Amino acid sequence: MEKDKRFAVPGDFLGTSEEFTQGKGVYIEEGNLYATQIGEISISDKRVINVLPAVETPPIPEEGDVVIGRIEDIRDTVAVVSIACVKGKEKREIAASTQGVIHISNVKKGYVNELQQEFGYLDVIKAKVIDAKALRLSTEERDLGVIKAICMKCKCNLKMKGTALACERCKRVEVRKISEDYGKGVV
Amino acid sequence: MKEGKTERKLIIDGKRMDGRGFEELRPLKIEVGVLKRADGSCYLELGDNKVIAAVYGPREMHPRHAQDAKMVVIKCRYNMAPFSVDDRKRPGPDRRSVEISKVSREALDPVIMKEYYPKMAIEVYVEVLQSDAGTRTAGINAASVALADAGIPMTDLVSSIAVGKIDGEVVLDLTGVEDNHGEADMPMAMIARTNTITALQMDGHLTKEEFKRGLKLAMGACHQIYELQRAALIGRYSKSEEREERKRE
Numbered sequence: 001m002e003k004d005k006r007f008a009v010p011g012d013f014l015g016t017s018e019e020f021t022q023g024k025g026v027y028i029e030e031g032n033l034y035a036t037q038i039g040e041i042s043i044s045d046k047r048v049i050n051v052l053p054a055v056e057t058p059p060i061p062e063e064g065d066v067v068i069g070r071i072e073d074i075r076d077t078v079a080v081v082s083i084a085c086v087k088g089k090e091k092r093e094i095a096a097s098t099q100g101v102i103h104i105s106n107v108k109k110g111y112v113n114e115l116q117q118e119f120g121y122l123d124v125i126k127a128k129v130i131d132a133k134a135l136r137l138s139t140e141e142r143d144l145g146v147i148k149a150i151c152m153k154c155k156c157n158l159k160m161k162g163t164a165l166a167c168e169r170c171k172r173v174e175v176r177k178i179s180e181d182y183g184k185g186v187v
Numbered sequence: 188m189k190e191g192k193t194e195r196k197l198i199i200d201g202k203r204m205d206g207r208g209f210e211e212l213r214p215l216k217i218e219v220g221v222l223k224r225a226d227g228s229c230y231l232e233l234g235d236n237k238v239i240a241a242v243y244g245p246r247e248m249h250p251r252h253a254q255d256a257k258m259v260v261i262k263c264r265y266n267m268a269p270f271s272v273d274d275r276k277r278p279g280p281d282r283r284s285v286e287i288s289k290v291s292r293e294a295l296d297p298v299i300m301k302e303y304y305p306k307m308a309i310e311v312y313v314e315v316l317q318s319d320a321g322t323r324t325a326g327i328n329a330a331s332v333a334l335a336d337a338g339i340p341m342t343d344l345v346s347s348i349a350v351g352k353i354d355g356e357v358v359l360d361l362t363g364v365e366d367n368h369g370e371a372d373m374p375m376a377m378i379a380r381t382n383t384i385t386a387l388q389m390d391g392h393l394t395k396e397e398f399k400r401g402l403k404l405a406m407g408a409c410h411q412i413y414e415l416q417r418a419a420l421i422g423r424y425s426k427s428e429e430r431e432e433r434k435r436e
Contacts (some may be wrong), residue, residue, distance in 0.1 A: 007425045009417050011343030036340040054424040057338035095245035095304050
């Protein structure tokens with residue numbers, strides 16, 4: 001992509017629709033192209049004109065994005081997740097619906113008998129978006145899954161013990177689809 | 188505006204009390220991205236007016252029944268600090284600030300591409316720290332820059348200014364004294380590129396000719412303000428990129 005030295009602010013005239021194809025951060029009005037964002041103007045080889053935003057834009061989860069959320073409800077075949085943020089754009093609130101779902105078939109590679117054995121209520125999870133429109137999530141990969149969980153009985157933080165999670169207070173052992181980053185505090 | 192006419196002369200030897208000409212703006216200073224925790228922000232000084240605008244969102248709309256399934260809802264709050272005027276202002280919303288909030292929202296509304304964020308809300312807060320007539324226009328100017336700073340898709344920027352009539356003359360950008368003792372005050376907001384007026388109010392009396400002249404004056408000033416808003420945004424962001432590049436080298 002060829003970068004134009006020019007910088008645009010919303011409403012700046014960029015060219016006509018005969019010259020360029022509309023890309024991101026650009027709108028057409030009466031056959032003219034104008035910027036909708038603050039940013040650098042870039043023109044691709046196929047003459048698609050984009051305004052690459054110089055400011056942080058409102059995050060909307062897209063397919064392939066990694067998101068952090070909390071399990072709000074566990075039903076027979078789906079777990080409902082309230083999404084807190086998109087990885088890489090943690091500072092800003094999500095500018096779209098925040099309710100995602102993980103279907104039992106997207107939890108892990110193997111067979112899942114019961115969803116309760118993979119997630120617990122109020123677990124913090126890391127998941128990948130596989131369908132941006134319905135906000136369907138997946139935790140199949142190794143680094144995805146539960147990153148923080150609490151004991152069902154005493155609400156204490158659970159510590160990783162081998163492949164399971166143990167409560168330090170009541171010695172209860174629980175199982176989850178654990179992420180590689182469990183308890184590390186890193187996203 | 189107080190109706191009681193005073194003997195005070197507002198124009199002496201063709202100059203205004205602060206030495207300005209009739210068609211002259213007060214000095215305008217715009218700073219972008221001054222608040223760390225806001226998604227977009229702007230500090231603006233217009234003469235002795237000092238306002239700060241903050242933009243949050245798009246975020247979830249509360250109450251839910253006020254959501255719009257097709258577009259984002261814009262919430263705007265204009266608020267004056269108790270210390271912004273000579274006599275302490277009783278804090279909290281009042282008739283005046285509710286009206287200005289509504290007017291400011293409607294002035295900014297046409298430029299925001301609202302269909303991008305259905306069911307969400309964009310919150311715009313305008314805080315007046317010091318006031319000297321024309322705070323609503325200063326607020327709209329600041330809010331428009333803050334919205335662009337927040338990365339919200341917009342078709343344009345909004346620029347705003349007031350014109351008025353003092354001692355029988357149509358003049359640009361009234362100060363507090365001129366506003367209080369003058370005959371009319373007319374704030375307006377517009378999209379400079381297309382000359383689209385998005386807000387227009389008037390207090391006092393102007394003849395048809397005075398109105399036309401005033402509007403023309405204000406439109407010219409809006410073009411000047413637009414250039415300053417643009418320069419402020421470019422200054423803030425093209426520079427920071429250069430800085431990053433230097434760091435990489």
